[in-house]
Amino acid sequence: MENRNYSTVAIVLHWTIALVILGQIASGLYMHNLPNTSSIKFDMFQLHKSFGLSVLALSLLRLAWRFTHKPPTLPVAMPGWQKLAARMTHIGFYVLMIATPLAGLAMVSVSPLDIPTKLFGVVPVPHFPLLGIEDREGAEDILKEVHEYLAFGILGLLALHVGAALKHGLINRDGVLRSMSPAKAGLGIGLIFAAFGVGVAAYFSASAPTPPTVVFETVVEAVPTPEFVAPVPIEAAPVADEPASAITPSEVLELPVAAPDGAAVPVSNDNETDIVETIWIVDTAASQLVFIGEEKGRAFKGAFGGFQATINFDPNNLEASTIRVDVATVGLSTSDQLRDSTIPGKEWFHVKEYPTASFTSTAIRNVGGDAYEADGVLQIKTYEHPITLAFTLIIDGDNANASGAVDLIRTNYGLGLGSGWIDDEDVALNVRVEFEINATRKG
Ligand code: HEM
Numbered sequence: 001m002e003n004r005n006y007s008t009v010a011i012v013l014h015w016t017i018a019l020v021i022l023g024q025i026a027s028g029l030y031m032h033n034l035p036n037t038s039s040i041k042f043d044m045f046q047l048h049k050s051f052g053l054s055v056l057a058l059s060l061l062r063l064a065w066r067f068t069h070k071p072p073t074l075p076v077a078m079p080g081w082q083k084l085a086a087r088m089t090h091i092g093f094y095v096l097m098i099a100t101p102l103a104g105l106a107m108v109s110v111s112p113l114d115i116p117t118k119l120f121g122v123v124p125v126p127h128f129p130l131l132g133i134e135d136r137e138g139a140e141d142i143l144k145e146v147h148e149y150l151a152f153g154i155l156g157l158l159a160l161h162v163g164a165a166l167k168h169g170l171i172n173r174d175g176v177l178r179s180m181s182p183a184k185a186g187l188g189i190g191l192i193f194a195a196f197g198v199g200v201a202a203y204f205s206a207s208a209p210t211p212p213t214v215v216f217e218t219v220v221e222a223v224p225t226p227e228f229v230a231p232v233p234i235e236a237a238p239v240a241d242e243p244a245s246a247i248t249p250s251e252v253l254e255l256p257v258a259a260p261d262g263a264a265v266p267v268s269n270d271n272e273t274d275i276v277e278t279i280w281i282v283d284t285a286a287s288q289l290v291f292i293g294e295e296k297g298r299a300f301k302g303a304f305g306g307f308q309a310t311i312n313f314d315p316n317n318l319e320a321s322t323i324r325v326d327v328a329t330v331g332l333s334t335s336d337q338l339r340d341s342t343i344p345g346k347e348w349f350h351v352k353e354y355p356t357a358s359f360t361s362t363a364i365r366n367v368g369g370d371a372y373e374a375d376g377v378l379q380i381k382t383y384e385h386p387i388t389l390a391f392t393l394i395i396d397g398d399n400a401n402a403s404g405a406v407d408l409i410r411t412n413y414g415l416g417l418g419s420g421w422i423d424d425e426d427v428a429l430n431v432r433v434e435f436e437i438n439a440t441r442k443g
Pocket of ligand 1: 033045
């Protein structure tokens with residue numbers, strides 16, 4: 001007997017793929033024109049990638065079904081050239097339904113932004129290998145064009161396909177249009193879209209902020225509790241007698257930054273020893289370390305994933321005092337999803353390889369009253385540069401409050417290496433790091 005209708009599976013896949021592709025073309029064109037500052041742009045890109053990969057999977061399934069299940073025969077009265085045109089259009093659809101998502105995946109694989117692809121924010125999808133491509137931005141531009149033209153190719157075929165289907169249904173009335181009627185496939189299509197709904201919900205719950213994976217613990221070393229030694233005021237410098245609580249966060253942000261070789265006043269070190277026994281335990285919950293950058297002329301503030309400081313500090317023995325701060329670059333956040341997904345990438349902090357950055361002091365000096373400077377080396381990734389941290393330190397009994405700031409040139413540390421970032425057109429080269437640390441004397 002003549003096979004007049006497509007199977008239910010073929011119909012479910014046909015209409016599901018058609019609807020998702022239409023959504024993909026609409027969402028693709030819409031998101032392409034969104035400004036980077038748009039709060040929905042990042043999510044739209046991620047969901048577009050997820051739905052696009054679903055089209056790829058469903059199309060491969062449809063192709064496998066097509067090879068194993070015979071489609072209905074075309075009407076005998078249909079002219080040969082029309083049968084050939086129908087065949088070519090169907091083959092063209094299969095090619096484009098597979099090539100368009102693959103071109104999209106290739107585009108995000110070469111993108112210098114290195115934003116990972118996760119199906120609905122949950123299942124990681126590997127990117128294509130770079131195969132030695134060096135101009136990633138150039139390759140991304142080409143693939144963007146390819147992806148766009150392939151998608152427009154689908155639209156072109158769709159015009160032919162819908163035109164032919166309507167002719168069969170309205171003029172020839174030969175049952176071809178009815179053979180793909182979605183009437184008996186409503187349940188299957190509904191179930192697949194319900195699964196997409198679950199996927200979208202999973203995406204939004206998975207993209208909620210996650211805690212950093214680098215966890216610092218305070219290490220308490222077993223050394224004798226030292227006697228409290230009041231800071232030694234240097235000659236002619238006013239002695240600050242304000243309590244630590246007098247420092248407010250806003251004052252912290254206004255702190256001056258030391259000139260690298262500023263007018264440092266070395267402290268006299270008559271009873272100098274090689275070992276400083278005054279160890280300070282940092283209260284990380286009551287301390288903060290932030291950075292302030294500027295993108296497209298707008299300042300933004302960022303927080304690191306966490307930090308740990310090892311402070312052996314005695315104002316009477318600055319020569320032997322040391323400060324080391326380890327900062328988690330993993331979990332860095334600036335309250336902007338697009339930026340936060342870019343910063344961990346290779347061209348910025350490359351957190352996969354280098355999850356921490358560190359500052360190690362080489363010399364600490366008092367520059368008047370409660371003001372100090374610590375020379376040291378800041379290491380981010382494999383880049384090391386000397387910096388001078390200017391800070392104010394107020395010791396009140398067993399409590400200490402230190403606050404300060406330093407200005408850095410990000411490219412000295414290999415931050416923002418791609419051709420889109422290397423100059424200050426989009427992102428300012430200067431980044432200011434500010435900190436306020438509260439610590440208690442160990443004992
Ligand atoms: C059948 C599936 C797909 C269709 C029909 C489709 C269609 C489109 C269209 C029409 C655009 C707008 C093109 C432009 O104006 O530049 C677009 C953009 C985009 N697509 Fe797809 N897409 C599909 C699958 C995918 C997949 C699987 C991915 C990645 C895994 C992807 C990634 C992207 C990206 C990143 C853009 C934005 C390009 C930009 O504006 O920067 N697409 N897509």
